[in-house]
Amino acid sequence: MTPRRLERDIVLRRLAEMDRLLGDLQRLETVSVDLLESDRLLRHAVERILAALVDLAAAVNSHVSAASGGEVPTDYRSSFAAAAAVGALPAELAEALAPSAGLRNAIVHAYLDIDLSRVAAAIPLAVRDYRSYVGAVATWLRDQGSGQDVEPG
Numbered sequence: 001m002t003p004r005r006l007e008r009d010i011v012l013r014r015l016a017e018m019d020r021l022l023g024d025l026q027r028l029e030t031v032s033v034d035l036l037e038s039d040r041l042l043r044h045a046v047e048r049i050l051a052a053l054v055d056l057a058a059a060v061n062s063h064v065s066a067a068s069g070g071e072v073p074t075d076y077r078s079s080f081a082a083a084a085a086v087g088a089l090p091a092e093l094a095e096a097l098a099p100s101a102g103l104r105n106a107i108v109h110a111y112l113d114i115d116l117s118r119v120a121a122a123i124p125l126a127v128r129d130y131r132s133y134v135g136a137v138a139t140w141l142r143d144q145g146s147g148q149d150v151e152p153g
Helices: 008-026 033-038 040-067 076-085 091-097 100-108 116-143
Strands: none
Touching (some): 008 040, 008 116, 033 040, 040 076, 040 100, 040 116, 076 091
């Protein structure tokens, strides 16, 4: 099967959106479980940002894997390994981010027993690891050619 064409602009737009979301999430790094329990709007905002980061990353992962002739992942979790397999991510970072797909699934499918301590703990980890993700994919994209500046945001 012939790989799809790498759509640099689409990847860059997704990375830029992730960068904006990370800026929003960084402002909430010290949010406590108690605050998530008492402020439903804040909880929904945090959950939406966390889910959107995973959604955007999975879309990028699937695209870069397919465009590089790699295996097309069948789920969010495996998309990180697929991106690592084509060199877009370091393997350690892919392993660190893969579990975020589970939290995303819990949020998106509105499981009633979401552990808010897990949500609160995910905030600083997401800021750190998804910032690394954005940087790694941007560097990989730049290394793919064209000589264009590809830094997000």
